[in-house]
Amino acid sequence: MACMKIVYKVTxxxxxxxxxxxxxxxxxxxxxxxxxxxxxxxxTRASRRRMSVCREILWESDKATDAEVRRKEREFIRLLGGQ
Incomplete structure (x- = not known):
């Protein structure tokens, strides 16, 4: 079985x-x-007391080459860069 390759966003x-x-x-x-x-x-201690980090899969493929995954990653960086 092929390994799933992903592009993700951490907020x-x-x-x-x-x-x-x-x-x-x-x-x-x-x-x-x-x-x-x-x-x-x-x-500050207050800012560190409680925090949640969200990881979201933006794109996935079990057939993409490593180069295709990196290209897709750059696309999402450009797309989400304004946030």
């Missing part, structure tokens, strides 16, 4: 989004967040 509580791709469809993969940037966005 942080402050509204910032990250679009990425995963060639293995791992439920545990949320990109490569940078701790210093996240800490800067949530500087």
């Amino acid at each position: 942080w509580p402050n509204g910032k989004i990250y679009v990425g791709s995963d060639l293995t469809d791992s439920i545990a993969y949320f990109g490569s967040p940078q701790a210093l940037l996240i800490e800067a966005d949530f500087p």
